[in-house]
Amino acid sequence: MSPLLDNITRLSSSSLVKGGGKISVLPDGNGIACYKKIRENAEIPAIFLTARDEETDMLTAFDTGADDYVVKPFSMKVLLKRIEAVLGRNNKEKQLVCGEIILFPDKKKVYKDDKEINLTAKEYQLLEYLMYNQENVLTKENILEHVWGLDGQFVGDNTVSVTINRLRKKIESDAASPVYLKNVFGLGYKLECV
Numbered sequence: 001m002s003p004l005l006d007n008i009t010r011l012s013s014s015s016l017v018k019g020g021g022k023i024s025v026l027p028d029g030n031g032i033a034c035y036k037k038i039r040e041n042a043e044i045p046a047i048f049l050t051a052r053d054e055e056t057d058m059l060t061a062f063d064t065g066a067d068d069y070v071v072k073p074f075s076m077k078v079l080l081k082r083i084e085a086v087l088g089r090n091n092k093e094k095q096l097v098c099g100e101i102i103l104f105p106d107k108k109k110v111y112k113d114d115k116e117i118n119l120t121a122k123e124y125q126l127l128e129y130l131m132y133n134q135e136n137v138l139t140k141e142n143i144l145e146h147v148w149g150l151d152g153q154f155v156g157d158n159t160v161s162v163t164i165n166r167l168r169k170k171i172e173s174d175a176a177s178p179v180y181l182k183n184v185f186g187l188g189y190k191l192e193c194v
Contacts, residue, residue: 031048031050031061032048032057032060032061032064035048035061035064035065035066036064039064039065045067045086045087045089045090046065046066046067046068047066047067047068047069047070047079047082047083047086048061048066048068048069048070049070049072049074049079050069050070050071050072051071051072052071053071067086067089067090068082068085068086070082094106096128096131096132097193098131098134098180098191098193099179099180099193099194100112100113101127101131101171101180103127103128103131105128108124110124110127110171112171117170117171118170119167119170120166122147122148122163123163123166123167123170125147126143126147126163126164126167127167127171129143129146129147130181130189130190130191131191133190133191134190134191134192134193135190135191135192135193136190137184137187137188137189137190138188138189138190139187139188140160140161140188142188143160143188143189144159144160147163164181164189167181168181179192179194180192180193180194
């Protein structure tokens with residue numbers, strides 16, 4: 001193990017833990033090199049606290065992936081707010097919301113009324129496309145192109161309609177009287193968020 005990694009290991013055992021993040025104090029050394037080594041194996045947020053106030057040092061830290069760069073002296077209250085901001089940015093999970101339906105694009109999961117809805121791959125892709133385009137009318141051709149990646153070749157005429165109906169049965173309380181997934185007669189479909 002390199003002296004740098006030995007130092008990281010030693011420091012991590014004495015690090016402060018707050019809100020799922022670690023706050024490490026690095027003795028005299030190159031924090032940027034240390035952070036580069038850490039980022040080879042993990043995406044960990046970092047705030048550099050330093051006496052180095054040269055613009056080139058700051059730009060190098062940001063190019064390495066630093067979330068913030070604070071030059072000494074600094075207010076502890078301001079530092080705590082910066083830590084909260086970095087942890088908040090890194091803990092937010094992307095989600096799309098439409099009424100009681102919540103879709104998590106990174107996890108490929110969908111919930112309604114806090115219960116997970118099991119969807120096929122095409123049902124999920126269709127719902128995700130509709131949620132990114134809430135309140136917009138999407139034609140069958142739009143849907144075929146974005147969900148199936150085709151211009152209609154090798155796909156049956158009612159593939160979109162069948163998938164829409166299967167999706168309705170899973171996301172609507174009453175598929176016969178849909179609240180979310182509406183037909184726009186003669187044009188296509190749209191997702192209405194109530």
